[in-house]
Amino acid sequence: MDSPVVSSLLPVVLLIAIGFGAGKAGWIRAEASKDLSNLVFMVLTPALLFRTMSTVHVEQLDFKPVALYFVAAILLFGAMLLWQGATRRGTVLALAATFSNTLAIGAPLVGLAYGEAGLVTLFTLISVHALVLLTLATVVLELAVAREQAASGNGGGRHMLLTVLAAVRNGIIHPVPLPIIAGLLFAQTGLLLPAVVERPLQLLGNAFGPLALVLVGLTLTNVRVGTHIKAALGLSLIKNLALPALMAALGWSLGLSGLALTVMIVAASLPIGANVFMFSQRYEVAQELITASVAVSTALGLLTISLVMALVSRF
Numbered sequence: 001m002d003s004p005v006v007s008s009l010l011p012v013v014l015l016i017a018i019g020f021g022a023g024k025a026g027w028i029r030a031e032a033s034k035d036l037s038n039l040v041f042m043v044l045t046p047a048l049l050f051r052t053m054s055t056v057h058v059e060q061l062d063f064k065p066v067a068l069y070f071v072a073a074i075l076l077f078g079a080m081l082l083w084q085g086a087t088r089r090g091t092v093l094a095l096a097a098t099f100s101n102t103l104a105i106g107a108p109l110v111g112l113a114y115g116e117a118g119l120v121t122l123f124t125l126i127s128v129h130a131l132v133l134l135t136l137a138t139v140v141l142e143l144a145v146a147r148e149q150a151a152s153g154n155g156g157g158r159h160m161l162l163t164v165l166a167a168v169r170n171g172i173i174h175p176v177p178l179p180i181i182a183g184l185l186f187a188q189t190g191l192l193l194p195a196v197v198e199r200p201l202q203l204l205g206n207a208f209g210p211l212a213l214v215l216v217g218l219t220l221t222n223v224r225v226g227t228h229i230k231a232a233l234g235l236s237l238i239k240n241l242a243l244p245a246l247m248a249a250l251g252w253s254l255g256l257s258g259l260a261l262t263v264m265i266v267a268a269s270l271p272i273g274a275n276v277f278m279f280s281q282r283y284e285v286a287q288e289l290i291t292a293s294v295a296v297s298t299a300l301g302l303l304t305i306s307l308v309m310a311l312v313s314r315f
Helices: 004-025 032-053 064-084 088-098 102-151 160-172 177-187 195-220 225-253 259-268 274-282 287-312
Strands: none
Touching (some): 032 102, 088 102, 088 274
């Protein structure tokens, strides 16, 4: 129990198990999961993202190791789109292969393993992690939706440029990118949120992680994981092992080393973040596979993160 990997992952596994137990006991009806999903996506997520970004001062951050992380993530994201297709399903799977649970699992894990210096690097990543990957996924998803509407005759025959502009607009005026951008802009003013505003946002943001993971467990009660186990295991291995391997290869090929690179590699090895599950529900695609993958990726992380940390320590 003293292992930082176990200490970080066990609460996540327990929260998913609590949701699963509540669903099996009938305490939360299956019909209510959509309402809970909307609550998390439309209320808790914006509160968490705005408050997190409202204290980020861009000029104080070292983005060099973080930039390399996103190079690796975007390369894998693009490879997944080429493999699965630039559809709603392909985009959600690409997001699952690249979006790490940096906060609920990453923060305690890195804090225990690498101390305050490691946390500074991780928090630099966290400050833009959602901004880059979720905004990218949102725009690609909106483009996919626009293409589907055009193919079904609901797009009104709009010019492709107008379709792209509409997708970009929908990708920004959205419960994920909009609070990130608003919070980042607010931070640059140098002002502080009044306590009467900051405290409710903190409470809402703190509720995101637990409720999202309980919702994953609740959804698992209606998912036959066995029918998705092979695909979920494959997606989990891509996320837990392929992304950190790509990150390490890029870093070492450029002659990088040290704590910053180590933290980025470990961050890349973290299980699939619950935000991906929220996207699958929001866009009504691959919900059962993503639910199973979040659970499998988290459980598998007990082994894969330990392996990655052991290998990184040798270099």
